[in-house]
Amino acid sequence: MNINRDLTANLDYFIEKFGSSLSPEAIIKEDILRQGIAFDEVSHEENFSSKSYFIFSFNVDNDGDVINKKYPEEIAVKNGPYNLKRTIISVRINKTSPYIIKYESESGGYKLYLEGGYIGDVSFSPEKSYMLKKTEFGKSVRDVAPTIEWGYLIYLAVFRMCQYFENHTECAFCDMNSNYLNQKKANKNYSAVKSVEDIIGALSIIESSEDSSAGAYTLTGGSIIDEIGFKGDTEIDFYVRFLEAIEEKFKGRWISKVVVQAHTQKNLMRLKSAGAYIYHTNFEVWDKSLFEKICPGKSKFIGRDEWVKRIVDAVAVFGEYKVIPNFVAGVELSRPFGFESIDDAVNSTAEGLEFFMSKGVIPRYTTWCPEKTSKLGKLGNSSAPLEYYVKLLLKWHELHYKYNLPVPEGYGAAGPGKAEFSVSAFMDAFKVETI
Ligand code: SF4
Secondary structure, three states, X not given: OOOOOHHHHHHHHHHHHHHHHHOHHHHHHHHHHHHOEEEOOOOOOOOEOEOOOOOOOOOOOOOHHHHOOOOEOEEEEEEOOOOEXXXXXXXXXXXXXXXXXXXXXXXXXXXXXXXXXXXXXXEEOEOOHHHHOXXXXXXXXXXXXXXXXXXXXXXEEEEOOOHHHHHOOOOOOOOHHHHHHHHHHHOOOOOOEOOHHHHHHHHHHHHOOOOOOOOEEEEEEOOOOOOOOEOOEOHHHHHHHHHHHHHHHHOOOOEEEEEOOOOOHHHHHHHHHHOOOEEEOOOEOOOHHHHHHHOHHHHHHOXXXXXXXXXXXXXXXXXXXXXXXXXXXXXXXXXXXXXXXXXXXXXXXXXXXXXXXXOOOOOEEEEOOOOOOOHHXXXXXXXXXXXXHHHHHHHHHHHHHHOOXXXXXXXXXXXXXXXXXXXXXXXXXXOHHHO
């Protein structure tokens, strides 16, 4: 039998060439994130923290076969031919991925393979005691306040239906509303809108749990368009209520991070006064023309130039290094609108990185998962190449060093073997001596 190992040879090439600058862990992590993982078999008896579908599906495949099965939220890979330190990676199910996890009864553990070649030993995200508990109102902590990043981050997605979908202007890479509908079919307790009481109840359970290692929470959800509102609330009205209640009860317990649209300084002052410490307003893709095509809702209701201006203006409210907007790395190469070449894509994004980093903003990214339930997925897109992610990591760290920026707060530990942030490798690629 001829085994085609092109992807393995490609991975080996990048690790040999850039492993010493970026770490083999960061390179492999990007390769796994971009392509997703197939599972040979996962026992339902295993005690692990399963995918909570906390905001998007983050799966390439989302048919009934996938969403009715229990898969780990994250895996940690270590050892193997690259002598990997523990590397935490978000699980994105892709039934045809070249990365496959198999259970081997002889060695008593799960192993990761790429094109049939052994990559490393796998462990699943540990189940925390609080995830199985219910609040006094009968709500599951896993649904209301799941933790990700190996327990570091409490993810409070309090509004899981973005209003941009109602206008057919959703971001082209996003599957939030279809994820909600899918999950609702599989789990009748999966909630679209959470209440302040639910959140406080779940956080109280986490706070008093001995096995909690949470260091931060993210408060977020889909966009609420101010001209439309939600039950009479603007977006800021809606989120401030949660923030005030959380910070009043648990002040200083966790780093607070808020992900909402790009707002005026007046609105941001309300978030800040309510207790927001880090402000994320995601610019998704830097190129102006791509932003308009890939993020039509953000373009229509706020506008790309205004969005960028508000990110920079936010530094005056939250302070230097506390404005951390996300972009979806890889969509610059998506069809039909994206760049033709990897270098053009990286150069465009690097322009945006430098613009923000020179102004005390620390942009960060998630590795694009081309969910088949998103617009881009329906157009047949698959992931961006590994070369793009390697070049992006090199550029991100070069600019981060050039502007003498700190490791961003609220992302847990940095460096190979330590990083907990699971949806891209920018935290894994920090050099130990620079942390
Ligand atoms: S703003 Fe865009 S990425 Fe965010 S939930 Fe809405 S459609 Fe999705």
